[in-house]
Amino acid sequence: xxxxxxxxxxxxxxxxxxxxxxxxxxxxxxxxxxxxxxxxxxxxxxxxxxxxxxxxxxxxxxxxxxxxxxxxxxxxxxxxxxxxxxxxxxxxxxxxxxxxxxxxxxxxxxxxxxxxxxxxxxxxxxxxxxxxxxxxxxxxxxxxxxxxxxxxxxxxxxxxxxxxxxxxxxxxxxxxxxxxxxxxxxxxxxxxxxxxxxxxxxxxxxxxxxxxxxxxxxxxxxxxxxxxxxxxxxxxxxxxxxxxxxxxxxxxxxxxxxxxxxxxxxxxxxxxxxxxxxxxxxxxxxxxxxxxxxxxxxxxxxxxxxxxxxxxxxxxxxxxxxxxxxxxxxxxxxxxxxxxxxxxxxxxxxxxxxxxxxxxxxxxxxxxxxxxxxxxxxxxxxxxxxxxxxxxxxxxxxxxxxxxxxxxxxxxxxxxxxxxxxxxxxxxxxxxxxxxxxxxxxxxxxxxxxxxxxxxxxxxxxxxxxxxxxxxxxxxxxxxxxxxxxxxxxxxxxxxxxxxxxxxxxxxxxxxxxxxxxxxxxxxxxxxxxxxxxxxxxxxxxxxxxxxxxxxxxxxxxxxxxxxxxxxxxxxxxxxxxxxxxxxxxxxxxxxxxxxxxxxxxxxxxxxxxxxxxxxxxxxxxxxxxxx
Amino acid sequence: xxxxxxxxxxxxxxxxxxxxxxxxxxxxxxxxxxxxxxxxxxxxxxxxxxxxxxxxxxxxxxxxxxxxxxxxxxxxxxxxxxxxxxxxxxxxxxxxxxxxxxxxxxxxxxxxxxxxxxxxxxxxxxxxxxxxxxxxxxxxxxxxxxxxxxxxxxxxxxxxxxxxxxxxxxxxxxxxxxxxxxxxxxxxxxxxxxxxxxxxxxxxxxxxxxxxxxxxxxxxxx
Numbered sequence: 001x002x003x004x005x006x007x008x009x010x011x012x013x014x015x016x017x018x019x020x021x022x023x024x025x026x027x028x029x030x031x032x033x034x035x036x037x038x039x040x041x042x043x044x045x046x047x048x049x050x051x052x053x054x055x056x057x058x059x060x061x062x063x064x065x066x067x068x069x070x071x072x073x074x075x076x077x078x079x080x081x082x083x084x085x086x087x088x089x090x091x092x093x094x095x096x097x098x099x100x101x102x103x104x105x106x107x108x109x110x111x112x113x114x115x116x117x118x119x120x121x122x123x124x125x126x127x128x129x130x131x132x133x134x135x136x137x138x139x140x141x142x143x144x145x146x147x148x149x150x151x152x153x154x155x156x157x158x159x160x161x162x163x164x165x166x167x168x169x170x171x172x173x174x175x176x177x178x179x180x181x182x183x184x185x186x187x188x189x190x191x192x193x194x195x196x197x198x199x200x201x202x203x204x205x206x207x208x209x210x211x212x213x214x215x216x217x218x219x220x221x222x223x224x225x226x227x228x229x230x231x232x233x234x235x236x237x238x239x240x241x242x243x244x245x246x247x248x249x250x251x252x253x254x255x256x257x258x259x260x261x262x263x264x265x266x267x268x269x270x271x272x273x274x275x276x277x278x279x280x281x282x283x284x285x286x287x288x289x290x291x292x293x294x295x296x297x298x299x300x301x302x303x304x305x306x307x308x309x310x311x312x313x314x315x316x317x318x319x320x321x322x323x324x325x326x327x328x329x330x331x332x333x334x335x336x337x338x339x340x341x342x343x344x345x346x347x348x349x350x351x352x353x354x355x356x357x358x359x360x361x362x363x364x365x366x367x368x369x370x371x372x373x374x375x376x377x378x379x380x381x382x383x384x385x386x387x388x389x390x391x392x393x394x395x396x397x398x399x400x401x402x403x404x405x406x407x408x409x410x411x412x413x414x415x416x417x418x419x420x421x422x423x424x425x426x427x428x429x430x431x432x433x434x435x436x437x438x439x440x441x442x443x444x445x446x447x448x449x450x451x452x453x454x455x456x457x458x459x460x461x462x463x464x465x466x467x468x469x470x471x472x473x474x475x476x477x478x479x480x481x482x483x484x485x486x487x488x489x490x491x492x493x494x495x496x497x498x499x500x501x502x503x504x505x506x507x508x509x510x511x512x513x514x515x516x517x518x519x520x521x522x523x524x525x526x527x528x529x530x531x532x533x534x535x536x537x538x539x540x541x542x543x544x545x546x547x548x549x550x551x552x553x554x555x556x557x558x559x560x561x562x563x564x565x566x567x568x569x570x571x572x573x574x575x576x577x578x579x580x581x582x583x584x585x586x587x588x589x590x591x592x593x594x595x596x597x598x599x600x601x602x603x604x605x606x607x608x609x610x611x612x613x614x615x616x617x618x619x620x621x622x623x624x625x626x627x628x
Numbered sequence: 629x630x631x632x633x634x635x636x637x638x639x640x641x642x643x644x645x646x647x648x649x650x651x652x653x654x655x656x657x658x659x660x661x662x663x664x665x666x667x668x669x670x671x672x673x674x675x676x677x678x679x680x681x682x683x684x685x686x687x688x689x690x691x692x693x694x695x696x697x698x699x700x701x702x703x704x705x706x707x708x709x710x711x712x713x714x715x716x717x718x719x720x721x722x723x724x725x726x727x728x729x730x731x732x733x734x735x736x737x738x739x740x741x742x743x744x745x746x747x748x749x750x751x752x753x754x755x756x757x758x759x760x761x762x763x764x765x766x767x768x769x770x771x772x773x774x775x776x777x778x779x780x781x782x783x784x785x786x787x788x789x790x791x792x793x794x795x796x797x798x799x800x801x802x803x804x805x806x807x808x809x810x811x812x813x814x815x816x817x818x819x820x821x822x823x824x825x826x827x828x829x830x831x832x833x834x835x836x837x838x839x840x841x842x843x844x845x846x847x848x849x850x
Contacts, residue, residue: 467734471713485803489756492804510803 030087030158030166034058037070046070046098046139059357061149061344062142071138073157075131084126085160086138087167089153090359092117098139099130108226109143115232119222120175123167125160149344154357173360178222181368185216188375203256204381208374211249215367218242222364233285237277240290244276246367247298247335251305253374254328257321258312272297291342299339302332320377327366327373334366429522430477437529438469465536472532476525483516484558487524488551495535502539505546512553519558519611526590527560527609530583534562534605537579542566544602559608569598583607631748632659634677636668636694637710638686642733646681646710646740653741665689669697676705679744681731683710684718692718692725699726699833706747720761726833728752728826751822752829759801762832766790794828797821 037053038060047053047068060069075084086097086104094109094116105124110116138157142150156163189212196206221239248269255262276294283289309325338361340348349356445462448454454462475490492508499506519527531549538547544566552559580596583605587594592609633650635658637643643661650656659675662668665688672680672694680698684691695707708729709722719730729747731740743753754762766789790798793814800810807818807825814821 464734474713486756486760489802489804493756493801493806496804496806508804 030156030162031073032154032156033071033073034154036060036152038062039068039070040065041068042066042144043068044096044141046101046141058152058154059359060152062144062152063149064144064146066144067142067150067152069140069142069152071140071155071157073136073138075133075136083128083160084131084158085163086122086124086126087156087158087163088122088124089155089170089357090118090151091122091140091142091153092119093143093145093150094118095143096141097124099126100132100137101139102130104130104138110145110229113229115227115229116225117227118225119178120225121167121170123160123163151359153359154354174222178219178364181219181364182216182223185212185219185371188371189213189216192375192378204253205378207249207253207256208371208378211246211253211374212371214242214245214249215371218246219364233281236285236287237280240280240295241273241277243295244273244298247301247305248273250328250331250370251301251308254305254309254312254324257324257377258308258316260308269301272301296339299332299335302328302335306332320380323373324370324377327370331363331366331370334362338363426520426522430473430525433522433525434473438466438473441466441469468532469529472528473525476521476528482518482520482524484519484524484527485510485512485517487528491528491531492549495532499535499539499547504538504544507546507548509548509550509552512551515553517553517558517611523590523609526586527558527592527607530586530592530594530605530607531560531562533579533583533586537603538562538564538566542603556611557608558611559606561604561606563599563602563604565602568600568603569596630655630657631679631744632657632675632677633679633681633744634660634662634668634671634675635681636662636686636691637681637683638663639683642683642710645737649737649740650744652737653745656741656744662694663687665691665693668694672698676703678705679748680705680707681710681744682707682722682727684722692721695722695725695727708743708747717761719758720765720832723758723762723829723832728829730755730758746822747826750826751819752826754801754825756802756804759798762828763795763798763802765832789831790828794824794831797824798828801825 034057035055036058038056039047039051039053040062041047041051042065053070056069060067091107094107096106096109097104104126107118107122107124108114108116140152140155142152144150156166189209192205192209192212194209196202196209199205218239221235221242224235227235251269252262252266255265276290279294280286280290306325306328309321309328313321313325315321337348339345341356341359341361344356441462445454445459445466449459471494472491475487488510496506496508535547535549538544542564544564547562547564550559550561550563552561583596584594587607590609592607594608595604595606597604597606633656635643635646635650637646643663647658647661650658659677660671662671663686665686668680668682668686680694682691682694682698686694691709695709698705698707706729707722707727708731709719709727710733711719711730712733719727722730729743729752731743735743746753796814797810800813805813807821811818811821
């Protein structure tokens with residue numbers, strides 16, 4: 001955000017300057033007086049020309065004493081209707097300006113009630129009548145303050161239109177940027193702290209949030225330029241505390257990222273952090289002492305941050321550590337630079353005097369870069385965490401799906417086993433049926449035939465019954481599906497032939513819809529046996545003319561009815577009593593209901609079998625259970 | 629005009645039973661009896677009977693071979709296969725080989741003669757189980773031949789194989805309805821139903837002959 005803004009403003013300024021350069025041919029260039037005359041005097045009016053003026057180089061600084069500076073410049077012949085101005089890159093404590101002996105401007109100064117520290121540059125316009133052709137004399141009063149050296153900047157004098165962009169450029173960097181930084185640092189820092197508050201194990205977010213907030217507070221001191229003097233010391237202490245805290249938190253952040261333990265060191269660092277503000281307050285605001293010694297002590301810590309992050313970058317070679325160590329290098333270099341400027345170190349004065357004169361402090365911007373990088377790293381971590389989470393979810397889903405497959409295959413196996421088991425049960429049932437029915441009948445006949453007790457006709461009849469029973473068993477067992485209707489079709493075909501051969505008129509009704517009727521072979525066999533018994537009775541005993549056989553499917557209930565118009569149950573015991581009992585026993589065994597009613601004329605046998613709740617697919621077990 | 633019948637049965641009791649039933653019917657004339665595949669084939673060549681009764685379980689082979697021999701060269705004769713229950717897979721095999729009827733082993737003497745006469749008169753008996761197997765057989769043939777089991781093909785069976793009417797008849801028979809009932813439902817005479825069934829049998833036989841030729845070609849026998 002900030003770099004973009006910066007780039008925009010630079011582009012804008014460049015464009016403006018280019019435009020101005022076109023016009024510049026017409027008018028004079030701004031002048032940079034490099035020397036001034038100085039008189040130390042607390043007077044509110046400029047000293048007379050006869051005072052003891054001393055020539056000094058600009059920029060200049062005095063300590064604890066009010067100074068009057070006299071700057072001479074040549075307006076040349078350019079005294080047109082053009083507006084001129086004086087540009088002061090800084091005049092921290094305010095002051096007064098006089099041109100050619102008449103008051104030009106008064107910039108608010110520190111008083112008993114207010115502490116003033118103007119970070120902004122000043123652009124003072126010169127009304128056209130005040131400007132003389134040829135030499136002009138500008139007097140500037142720089143008031144004395146108790147807290148720091150009082151600086152007289154390298155000023156510029158020239159056409160207003162030329163100085164305005166220079167002024168605006170500096171205003172942007174020393175005025176707008178800090179405001180911007182304060183706002184974004186506080187918002188981002190509080191967000192990070194919120195994350196840390198909800199997830200205390202995310203220590204990095206905590207360090208980053210705290211560092212960001214501290215940096216915002218520190219920068220606030222550059223935004224607030226006018227302060228009640230009662231709050232001044234507290235304000236400066238806050239500034240030093242925020243600066244120190246920021247550097248120390250950076251160290252902890254770097255150690256945390258590099259995976260270095262800091263449990264013990266933490267307290268030492270905390271102590272050192274407190275030392276600065278406390279020393280400042282106890283010495284009654286000894287700015288230069290705190291800046292030189294305590295803030296100087298922060299520099300090794302800054303170097304430690306740099307070394308640790310560089311080592312981590314070297315060892316881990318991750319994007320995160322490399323980026324951070326790069327940004328920190330910038331930060332530390334900027335901090336060193338600012339320290340040198342603030343203390344007006346001879347080294348930097350010798351190297352770049354112009355730069356010292358500008359008094360541009362870089363740590364703001366470097367710290368902004370560091371914070372942006374830290375924020376970027378944490379965002380990347382956050383995104384990484386989200387992606388890991390998504391990956392984890394995918395993995396989990398896959399595992400769940402796999403588990404589901406295993407489960408369903410296990411279930412399928414279980415069902416298969418169950419079915420095999422059920423099939424085994426079915427087979428046993430059928431074998432029992434064969435044993436009890438066909439087997440016992442054959443053995444009975446064998447013994448009677450061996451004893452010579454059986455008539456040929458009776459023997460034929462008995463054997464035909466055996467064959468009929470065997471057919472029935474086969475019919476119940478052979479269908480490929482468990483569809484009762486298939487077995488019923490075979491049964492009907494066979495019995496119709498037999499009934500018609502005996503001269504009976506038979507009607508068959510089928511009311512089962514088009515659907516198959518799923519039944520186990522055992523249940524099928526038992527039901528068919530009951531019906532067969534009933535039909536046999538009709539054939540043998542009823543002397544009937546007609547017989548009606550009805551099969552109906554109502555819901556899940558299968559009902560079969562056999563009704564004849566014969567002589568009825570004249571004597572149930574004499575008339576096939578054994579057969580009726582057999583039918584009842586079979587029905588009971590199967591779990592079916594049977595009704596045998598004498599209807600005068602004829603007999604009606606009705607059997608109803610409930611197929612149970614769930615037999616959409618064949619479930620022999622259910623029927624077996626019902627039969628048991 | 630009598631109908632000459634050849635009986636192929638290895639079990640003396642049943643052979644006697646069939647011979648007695650035929651002798652009792654004046655229209656039928658027993659022209660011979662065989663007990664082996666080889667013997668039956670020789671008798672077929674010399675006697676050329678109108679109707680052949682074949683039991684499948686012969687000591688020297690399968691009765692199906694006898695049926696094939698009997699029907700070889702598009703002979704105009706009928707073959708009835710003797711079966712225990714009228715629903716086993718052998719019946720379908722026999723029909724494929726050219727049989728146009730079946731006879732239950734425990735059939736009453738008058739039923740035996742009746743069946744022979746019915747088949748000779750152009751009709752064929754059919755049980756629900758056989759009807760189902762025939763339906764199934766055509767369905768299986770179709771799916772293997774067409775290679776695609778598109779459900780819509782199910783209803784539109786190859787018209788050249790089974791007609792809509794024939795399919796209807798088979799479905800009704802499979803439910804256990806007799807010819808009279810089937811005829812009533814389809815509004816045709818029972819005799820027409822019988823004729824249809826015989827045609828179905830012949831189709832199955834022709835179809836399986838074509839299939840056999842195809843298979844033999846595939847195997848390099850022809």
